Amino acid sequence: MTPFGYARAADRADALARVGSGARVLGGGTNLVDLLRQNVEQASELVDVSRLEGAIRESDDGGLLIDASVRNATLAAHPLVRHRYPVLARALLAGASAQIRNMATVGGNILQRTRCMYFYDVEGARCNKRQPGAGCDAMDGFNRYHAVLGASDQCIATHPSDMCVALAMLDAVIHLSGPDGERSVPLTDFHVLPNATPQTETVLKPGELITGVELPPPSAAVTHSEYRKVRDRSSYAFALISVAGGLAIAEGRITEARIALGGVAAKPWRATRAETALVCVAPTPDAFLAAIREELVGARPLSGNGFKIGLAERTVVAVLGALAGARA
Amino acid sequence: MSIRVNGMEVLPPDDARVSLLDHLREHLHLSGTKKGCDQGACGACTVLLDGNRVLSCLTLAAQADGSNVQTIEALAAESGALHALQRAFIEHDGLQCGYCTPGQICSAIAMAEELRRGDPSYVTLDLAAGPPVVTRAEIRERMSGNLCRCGAHNGIVEAIEDMLVETAA
Structure with a gap:
């Protein structure tokens, strides 16, 4: 670990000034401290934003405003999240362990980096994300956890967050502040696919800071939503496949379907094709399967993860089936 | 500071x-x-x-x-008297080599407070309902961040169950 300085941001302006002069943003540290220790990342200055005001409040239109420094555990336990956005509470609770959820912040969760073991293996593996142009040892390596959607010949890593899968499904908007002022980006546009530049993971510009996340008012399919995570052990493991699903049904027909997938791509994957295919149809297992197959038409299995495609299909059918059954 | x-x-x-x-x-x-x-x-x-x-x-x-x-x-009193959870770990063989034990015990003490507050977990069936019912499945999920390489998890869960019952009584 190279030496670095540490400062606690006094307020948002102080944080922005420090980020502007090159400091790396430290939230709970659950990812960044590890990356620095493994020498995957280097920093000369850290600015700790985890003690900035962390409020969760209802917006004027009945949505929810969540400050970036809110801890994952706090957000998951909040009554408004549990009642109005159950998919988000469940996704947060599916992530990591109780200790890590107490530490991790919302902003840090959005910016966490892939858990691809080749990315972490500085001494022993080639990685285009860590060192552009070096090559990718995951391609012909142990790629059970890697992407089946949106990967490139440069990078097949996945985004590890559970929370972000729920946020993608909820049409969450990320609030950013930077040298040119404030702007907002939909969560689904915030992370980018690897293409030829896997080192670029988000649209965050130099000097910009995530200040918060806004959720629109809950629609019927959001109020009736769930998150299911399939993994190699029943707790405290990253997802092989995860599904955030929500359904609204009226008179035997789906009026609104929301689906996002985790563990499949370098970004949380909003399954818009599947959602479109489900509108106005009867909520049957066959319809769910046909819809998710439409989404997965472009899926490309690697040597070790072909099972993910079938697993994604079955998990979507199971989640939507449970939601439809609970509604009936 | x-x-x-x-x-x-x-x-x-x-x-x-x-x-x-x-x-x-x-x-x-x-x-x-x-x-x-x-x-x-x-x-x-x-x-x-x-x-x-x-x-x-x-x-x-x-x-x-x-x-x-x-x-x-x-955790223990100044007199040396052990905390109820420390006694329960001994009682239920919640350890073998003991290396994970301090982390297990600190974790479980905070977990009891989270349960008292009514915080849900991934296995809590109804997230919108009141305080979760304490089951072994709840304890296992909530303690999943503490690994025991010796495999004393059954004793650990029993010890925590004991403490929760004692605290509730």
Whole structure:
């Protein structure tokens, strides 16, 4: 670990000034401290934003405003999240362990980096994300956890967050502040696919800071939503496949379907094709399967993860089936 | 500013890279908190930070400045009398080598408080309902951040169950 300085941001302006002069943003540290220790990342200055005001409040239109420094555990336990956005509470609770959820912040969760073991293996593996142009040892390596959607010949890593899968499904908007002022980006546009530049993971510009996340008012399919995570052990493991699903049904027909997938791509994957295919149809297992197959038409299995495609299909059918059954 | 460790005011380290875990063990000689993986995967280094369970290996000591840290050393009474959960761990064989035990116990004490507050877990069926019903499945899920390589998990769950029943009584 190279030496670095540490400062606690006094307020948002102080944080922005420090980020502007090159400091790396430290939230709970659950990812960044590890990356620095493994020498995957280097920093000369850290600015700790985890003690900035962390409020969760209802917006004027009945949505929810969540400050970036809110801890994952706090957000998951909040009554408004549990009642109005159950998919988000469940996704947060599916992530990591109780200790890590107490530490991790919302902003840090959005910016966490892939858990691809080749990315972490500085001494022993080639990685285009860590060192552009070096090559990718995951391609012909142990790629059970890697992407089946949106990967490139440069990078097949996945985004590890559970929370972000729920946020993608909820049409969450990320609030950013930077040298040119404030702007907002939909969560689904915030992370980018690897293409030829896997080192670029988000649209965050130099000097910009995530200040918060806004959720629109809950629609019927959001109020009736769930998150299911399939993994190699029943707790405290990253997802092989995860599904955030929500359904609204009226008179035997789906009026609104929301689906996002985790563990499949370098970004949380909003399954818009599947959602479109489900509108106005009867909520049957066959319809769910046909819809998710439409989404997965472009899926490309690697040597070790072909099972993910079938697993994604079955998990979507199971989640939507449970939601439809609970509604009936 | 300073860190309050088990009621004692201590200075944060000069080097910002020092983890809270190394600060406790190497500088303050509080070796009860254990270093297992040092990368947030095992839970052996669990301590309470302002009452919340955290991993001291992924917490920079500087981040604890101005906070209260409680470690396993603060648990027993000054007379040496063990905490109810420490007694329950012995009673139920909740350990073999004992290396994960301080982290397990600190974690479980915070878990009891989370349950008392009514915080849900991934296995809580109805997230919108009131306080979750304490089941073995709930305890296992809530303690999944603490690994026991000896495989004493059954005894650990029984010990925690005992403490929760005793506290509720």
